[in-house]
Amino acid sequence: MRALRSSAVAALAAATAVTAVAGCAAKNDGKGGGKGAVKVTATDSSCELSAKEFPAGHVQFSVENKGSQVTEVYVYAPGDRIVTERENIGPGTNAEITAEIKAGSYEIACKPGMKGKGIRQKVTVSGKSAAAKRDPKLDAAVAAYRTYVQEQADQTLPKAQKFADAVKSGDLEAAKKAYALSRIGWERTEPVAESFGDIDPKVDVRADGLRDGQKWTGWHKLEKSLWEEKKISGDDKKLADQLITDLKDWQKRVGKAEITPTSMANGAKELLDEVATGKVTGEEERYSHTDLVDFQGNVEGAEKAYQLLKPVVSKNEPALAKELDKQFAAIRGLLDDHRDDKSTDGFVSYDTVGKGDRKKLSDGVNALAEPLSKLAAAVATAK
Structure with missing residues (x-):
């Protein structure tokens, strides 16, 4: 998980302006936003929108960072459920995000320095989405992906239980061996888990990502005990039980997650951003140094989402599919x-x-992230 957030995924320094159009993504005019674009201008102290109401459907976000710090942008539904996000937007850069958003009330948050709850603006999305007219192949992709994320959660629980049992028995070496393997299913599907808002901070937060007053729980707290402190305390044994409780909550809820073709595509990009900001840097697994296991899980999850969307992408954007392959x-x-x-x-x-x-x-992550950033727009325009 990225530090300093309720759950988000890194985007490589790119531009961001926010565009909202019903039914399909707006066409980029090359000036940081397409026709009808709602621009989000982020600075070190503000988050300005050119419009705070827009129609439901496929919404294209284009954000421009005019500040001096790296920033990130989130779209939150009530309860801080993440609808879509983009991290690591460097000073003076632009990027675009396409998401499928239903009617309702939301908040757009800019987070200069990628810290805290961010500078927020309330927005209203109205009308009925035209998504029901989408290519049936996309509906099939969503159904298959929903099955996949549930399978990953189901397969994670016994591996996590093995890890927790080793911790509870005080077997340091057995716990170390089980640790990384217990996280693979989570890493493959992390954007879906993060969309709930409350589960990720319990199970996957790092010390530098704790909110005010938040107790540190989950995998990384136990990781620190095993590798840095080299001992298992009574509190750690309790935390092992809590980890299983929280993962069972995830397992129960993941099948009900809201999943769309664009959320699958954005999730794939978010997983690559996770690699760029946490795994390649060695920050995610700073005590165990098992970052490459997480790296592989993120890549596998991203590729799974892409492969399910590929029949449509290959038809509409064959060059993009070839580059992603x-x-x-x-x-x-x-x-x-x-x-x-x-x-x-x-x-x-x-x-x-x-x-x-x-x-x-x-460099390999960057080379993949660039075409992957175009995946959501490719499926949003599919008819």
Whole structure:
């Protein structure tokens, strides 16, 4: 999970302006927003929108960061449920996000420095979405992806239970061996888990991501005990039980998550952003150095979403599909360079990966993230 957020996903420094149009994404005019665009201008102290009401349907967000800090932009539904997000928007850069949004009340948040609850603006989305007219292949993709995320949650629980049992028995080495493997299903589907707002901060928050007054719980608190403190306390054993309780909550709720073709596409991009801001940097698994396991999980989850959407993308944007196939294959190849058959989790410890190899991984992520950022717009325009 990204630090300092209720749950979000990094976007590589790119532009952002916000455009909202019903039914399909607005066409970009090359000036930071398409016709009818609602621009979001972010600075270090403000988050300005050119309109606060727009129609339901496929909404294109284009954000421009005029501040001096890296920022991120979220669209929140009530209860801080994340509808869509984009992190790591560098100073002076622009990017676009396309999402399918129903009628209702929302908040758009800009987070200079990628910290806190952000500077928020209330917006109203009205009317009926035209999404019901979409290509039946997209409905099939959503159904298949819904099955996939449920399977990942179901498969995670026994692995997490094995980890929790090792912690509760005080078996330090067994807990270490089970730790990374217990997280794979979560890492593959993290954007869906994060969309609930309250589960991710309980199970996947890092110390620097805690909210005011929040107790540190979940995987990373236990990770710190196992690798840095090298001991298991009575509190850790209680936290192991709490982790299972929270993951069962996720397992129960994930099948009811709101999933659309564009949320699948944005989720794929968010997973790559996760890699860019947490895994390649070594920040996510700072004690265990099992970042490459998470890295692979994020890539696998992103590729699954893409493969399910590919029949439509190949028809409408064949060049984009070809490039995505190429870049997914390339990033898998880069990961293969760091496999270790003797390791329980299949990879070398990330602290043994040098700067040169980390740069190769980073460059590979960037090369994939650029075409992946176009996936949501490609499926939004499908008829």
